[in-house]
Amino acid sequence: MRSYQAKRADATARLLAPAAPGPHARPVGRTPLGINQVHIASQSLLGHWQERNAAHTIPHCIEQLEGSGVMDNFRRVIGESGAPYRGFVFADSDLYKVIEAVAWEIARSGTHDFDAWLDEAIALIARVQEPTGYLHTWIQGVRPDKRFVELDRNHEMYVLGHLIQAAVALDRAAGRDDLLQVAIRFAALVDRRFGPGREDGIPGHPEIETALIELHRHTGEARWLHLAEHLINQRGHDILPDEGFGHRYYQDHVRVREAIDPTGHAVRQLYLNAGVTDLFLETGESALHDVMRAQWERVHERKMYLSGAFGSRHRDESFGNDYELPSDRAYAETCATIADLHWTWRMLLAGEDRRYADVMERELYNALAASVDESGTRFFYSNPMQRRPDRFSEENAPAQRQPWYACACCPPNIARTIAQAGAYVATVRQAPDGPALELHQLLACEIELPESLGSGTLTVRTRYPTDGEISLYVAGGALPPGSAVWVRIPAWAQGATLDVGGRRRSVSDGEGARGFVQIPADEVDGAVLHLPLRPRWTAANYRVDAVRGAVALERGPILYCLEQVDLPEDAAVDDVYLPAVPVVTELPSSGDAPAPALRVDLSVRTAEDSLYRAAAWGEREAPTRSLEANLVPFSTWGNRGPGAMRVWIPTV
Structure with missing residues (x-):
């Protein structure tokens, strides 16, 4: 031996x-870099x-x-x-x-x-x-x-x-x-x-x-x-018994090449999709890629929470119907986000869509980050978007993070995913005009350049997502003529600019639409990308009944939430709504926070005793008072103790 x-x-x-x-x-034109080549x-x-x-x-x-x-x-x-x-x-x-x-x-x-x-x-x-x-x-x-x-x-x-x-x-x-x-x-x-x-x-x-x-x-x-x-x-040949759960629960109701609708147990569906996409990457069978692209669209356009979580039903830990995304009863299992990370990475290797890396960034910084506390030893299994003040703990949906679970699939899944996260940062591709290094995740790191890109190290310096400045440096070698570094431009980053060769230029609409800014080899060293990190209000598709008339606050890839701990004792999270033109102010960044807290103008209703009242169309009762409160990154919620929380804030 x-x-x-x-x-x-x-x-x-x-x-x-x-x-x-x-x-x-099959050659896909895109090869991942190893964990030992990307040092975060x-x-x-x-x-x-x-x-x-x-x-x-x-x-x-x-x-x-x-x-x-x-x-x-x-x-x-x-x-x-x-x-x-x-x-x-x-x-x-x-x-x-x-x-x-x-x-x-x-x-x-x-x-x-x-x-x-x-x-x-x-x-x-x-x-x-x-x-x-x-x-x-x-x-x-x-x-x-x-x-x-x-x-x-x-x-x-x-x-x-x-x-x-x-x-x-x-x-x-x-x-x-x-x-x-x-x-x-x-x-x-x-x-x-x-x-x-x-x-x-x-x-x-x-x-x-x-x-x-x-x-x-x-x-x-x-x-x-x-x-x-x-x-x-x-799959889809009636092999598994239809006992209680039904064939949809097991993704056994239809053959894989016809399964464009995500259904059943969310983790099982997403793990299956990772395997199907792997099969395409090995065999090149176009029917597999076609069905995976169709299903990816449906998963992420109709069944994904804004945090990057999946699974709207506690029953069967399953996907709901299209646009069925309740905030307070979201199951949003941690393992479902991890399974989608694995699947979406494989879709990225197979395709050209910038959204794959955008989604992975959303998942990493929000749903997955919220699943573990700042000690690294307490975890959420379920990751709702709203915690009501009277919400009681359930076995896999407790009011606060737990050190372990009877069904302990999530904590070790988090451990293996974060250990391998360096593999999801960059790829090498053979573009028509020469080899290119693609930077998908925008973070401070050192990347050992592979042979196809000369020699040396590409260093990325940034405080992103706290700050939007991303600087590139090449040391110990040089990129070969005709090569380039492609840096992802997130879909929200309208107005991005690039400093190269002592001059600043705007990232063009065409570049932004394609999802990458391409920096030629001789301009990479010292290039600086500036991404605008302005707070923005996000509304859901009108078909998402659960959050109609509400908005969420985002800054860059970071999703925010309002916690009860940041309100006065006589103001409840459930009684808050936004005034007509809410003012948002960035506060100084502190400690290890993923992004600065955002101070927001809010209005507070008087809680009504009756469950229902006569509708008064076009009228709004005057609020008891106005106040300011801090919204914090969703990933950090619950670190200061259990309590009410919400991501989606009503506008009426």
Whole structure:
């Protein structure tokens, strides 16, 4: 067996990133950069988050794996623990997601702080795996009679998907393949049982599809690509039972190439879409890209919350109907935002639409950022846009963030996503007039230029999104003639300007419409992009009945909210509305806040005792009084204690 050091040396030559195109993938003209090639500065919001993730969130997750019983679930199968099984049937996946987080943290920082834990955890997993390759502690330790019997609910393939992703990440980042061999044995068992030409069977919870394609990319074995394609092709053939939840819940009601309408359990739909898009990236089948583009439009134009969250119904954790986006009863599961990040990144690799990166930015800075507190150890599962003062806690929708959940899918999912976030910053493309580096996420970082772009480092200096100035510098080399750096211009950034060669010019309407400003190689060093970060009021589509007559406040990519803690005791969030011309004033930035607080003129009603009253058309009662209050970034809400909150503020 080759040494760990030798394998680690090999790993440095690989693309250390999720969704790395395989050697036989169709050329899409766009290649991601590895986590080890993009070094996000710790002073940036995302860089600070990565540091906190490594120092607090990952260790917290490791601790909770013991406290919640996940590790004992493995030990009890082989007689090393007498504790009863704890958690849901898919609890094994919590461990695999944490291992993936550790792997990407190794790729990001080169840390080996978790090596001893990895050794112990992987050795335990290997001891539990059966000679056949089977590995699922709930089945093995509780219901061995249910092995591959209830694919709709027992999550065997879903758990395997997370095992594969963890194993591939660990081999890429650290050059160790011990977990990879475990994952391959289990995947081979599934292939022998449910592969092409064998028994019909698909997972009730998608996730394995994108994992198998990643395994194909990593190993070069076509077997895993064929298995993923087979599982995708079987959807819509009445394979899963229609018991209670219905076929739509499982995305099994129609064949994938006809499924333009997002439906059912939101996380499952979005994970499936990531796998389908991965399949397109490998095979180039245009029908897959067509249906994914159509569904992406519907998801993000009709079913996405302004924060970048998804899932409007607590029942079934599901998408609602088009434009069904209640603020106070939003389910908006953290894992749904993460699943969409993964899917939208793959759509970005496959397409030319600037909106993909815009959406990812919205998700990262708002819905996902709000899901974890400033300590990195308390989390939201559900992320509503409004918290009423009398709202009571529910199991997965508590009034304040919790250190863990019985269904603990979200915290380790956050940990693995933030550890790999460097992979979503930049890509390299072969444009008609030469190679280009595309900067999708606007943050302070250093990017090691790949061979196609000469040599050296591109440094991005900025305080964005607090400040709209973004400066570029090239050190240790030069970009080759004919190449360029393309910097994304967000859709809201009308009036952007660019300083190059000692002169300032406006970013043209044409450039803004295409979504990028193109800076030629000889003008990159010292170029400065200025994005206007003016506060703006946003109204929803008129079909969103839940927030008709209300507006939300945004500044750049940051969404704001009003918290009860920022109002006087005798003024309630639910009694506030905006005057005809509200004045918005920026306050000085402070601490680690993602953006400055915004002081806003507000009016306050007198609460009425009656539930209903006679309508008086065209009249508005005079407010009790006017006041000023601070609106703060939505991502920070709840950090000062539980209480009422709202994003959408009525205008009447």
